[in-house]
Amino acid sequence: MDSILSYHMNPLTCGVARFNQALANKLNIKCLQLFSDASSSVRRPLLSIKLSEFRAEDAEKLESFADQTDIWPELSLFFHDFSDTKAEMKLLQRATTVYCGNDALFRKLQNLHHDVVLAWCPGYLFDARPFNDDAEVSVYTFGMAHKLQTDHYFHLRDLLEASNKSYAVYISAAIHEGRSLDDTFTGAYDRLVECFGERIHFLGFVSDSALFNYLQKTTFFAAFFEEGVRANNTSVNTAMHCGAAVITNLDKHSPDDLVHMDNLIDIRQCKTELPLDTSMIDSIRESGKQYAATHGWRPLIDLFERKIAVNK
Numbered sequence: 001m002d003s004i005l006s007y008h009m010n011p012l013t014c015g016v017a018r019f020n021q022a023l024a025n026k027l028n029i030k031c032l033q034l035f036s037d038a039s040s041s042v043r044r045p046l047l048s049i050k051l052s053e054f055r056a057e058d059a060e061k062l063e064s065f066a067d068q069t070d071i072w073p074e075l076s077l078f079f080h081d082f083s084d085t086k087a088e089m090k091l092l093q094r095a096t097t098v099y100c101g102n103d104a105l106f107r108k109l110q111n112l113h114h115d116v117v118l119a120w121c122p123g124y125l126f127d128a129r130p131f132n133d134d135a136e137v138s139v140y141t142f143g144m145a146h147k148l149q150t151d152h153y154f155h156l157r158d159l160l161e162a163s164n165k166s167y168a169v170y171i172s173a174a175i176h177e178g179r180s181l182d183d184t185f186t187g188a189y190d191r192l193v194e195c196f197g198e199r200i201h202f203l204g205f206v207s208d209s210a211l212f213n214y215l216q217k218t219t220f221f222a223a224f225f226e227e228g229v230r231a232n233n234t235s236v237n238t239a240m241h242c243g244a245a246v247i248t249n250l251d252k253h254s255p256d257d258l259v260h261m262d263n264l265i266d267i268r269q270c271k272t273e274l275p276l277d278t279s280m281i282d283s284i285r286e287s288g289k290q291y292a293a294t295h296g297w298r299p300l301i302d303l304f305e306r307k308i309a310v311n312k
Contacts, residue, residue, distance in 0.1 A: 001027065001044050001045065002029060002044045002045065003030045003046070004021075004029065004031045005032055005034045005042075006031055006033060006048060007033075007034050007050075007054060008053065009021075009031070011126060012204070016080050018124060018126075019048065019080075019124070021126075022122075034062070035058070043072070043073055043074055044072075044075075045072055045075060045076070046076045046077070046099075047077050048077075049078070049080065050080035051087065052083055059085065059087055062087045062091075063090060066090035067090065075094050076095055076096055076098070077095045077097070078098075079105055080101045082109060089112075092109075098113045098115065100116060100119060101121050102120070103118060106118040131201060132168040132199070134166070135166045136166045136167065137163065137165050137166070137168075137219045137220070137276065138168050138169075138170065138217070138220070139168070139170070139219065139220045139222050140215065140221050140244070141169070141222045142171065142206070142211065142235060149225060149226060149249075150192060152222075152249060153195050153222070154195050155267055156267060157195050157196055159270055159273060159274045162272060163274060163276055168199050169192075169200040170200075170214065171200060171202055171203065172202075172206040172211070173189070173204070211238075215244040216242060216243065219281065220244070220246070220247050220274075221236075222247045222248070222267075223235045223239070223246070224249050225248070227251050227253070228249050228250050228251030228254045229248045229249065229250060229254050229255075229258065229264075230253065230255075231295065236248055237295065240289060240292035241296065243285050244285065244288070245265065245285045245288065246263075247267055247274075248266065250266045250269075255295075257294075262284070263287035263291045
């Protein structure tokens with residue numbers, strides 16, 4: 001094999017993509033997107049697919065590729081499922097070897113090709129590092145992936161490095177409806193890996209329960225915005241409600257009662273160091289919780305009720 005051909009490419013969102021990337025790593029060959037320009041020039045690819053995941057128009061495109069005998073002259077297949085489609089049958093006719101991911105597929109395909117091999121899909125973790133629970137400083141961050149402001153994280157890194165303390169950074173992501181992981185989070189996360197290197201850990205999409213526990217334990221919660229934090233930034237409000245010491249960025253349109261070194265830390269005003277005194281951090285936590293309480297659900301409901309009463 002000279003390459004692995006994959007329909008999906010993001011191992012964070014697709015199990016077959018994860019397997020394909022891992023197999024390519026183990027074989028020290030390239031994993032190429034099935035319909036990319038580069039894929040048309042390989043000769044001995046392993047096409048590893050689950051056709052039930054294809055969009056209809058892409059399944060038709062694959063069928064047209066199968067008709068072109070001048071590409072992939074020494075094609076092998078790895079089926080993760082089998083749907084009896086025209087595209088799959090045409091690929092079977094061309095393949096030198098057919099690998100099946102499980103016994104049910106093997107039994108189904110062994111009469112359809114002369115060289116069918118029963119295989120499997122091992123588990124694989126691209127990041128199998130233990131958390132640095134002994135780090136002196138921990139930073140947790142979450143929020144909508146397309147809003148990550150990576151420049152402020154580089155400044156945060158410089159401040160953490162200047163502290164001469166060990167630290168670890170943990171990040172979880174949310175994807176806004178109508179956007180995808182590929183076009184939002186992946187690029188931003190790559191920048192954060194560039195920034196923090198081995199000190200960053202990606203937690204994926206966490207539940208509210210996990211979020212609460214991370215916010216309870218972390219030294220700081222960090223969230224940065226294009227201009228400045230606003231009263232309707234729910235990530236910061238949630239972190240304060242849970243008692244986290246928040247690092248963010250303020251501007252002239254930030255709420256007046258958000259104050260640097262009182263109820264949060266403004267990254268822009270930290271020129272050379274972060275406040276790492278335990279009593280100071282605890283004070284910021286407590287003041288942040290008080291701010292969250294005065295900007296919580298009960299005060300908002302009261303606001304609605306007062307307005308309704310006036311309108312009556």
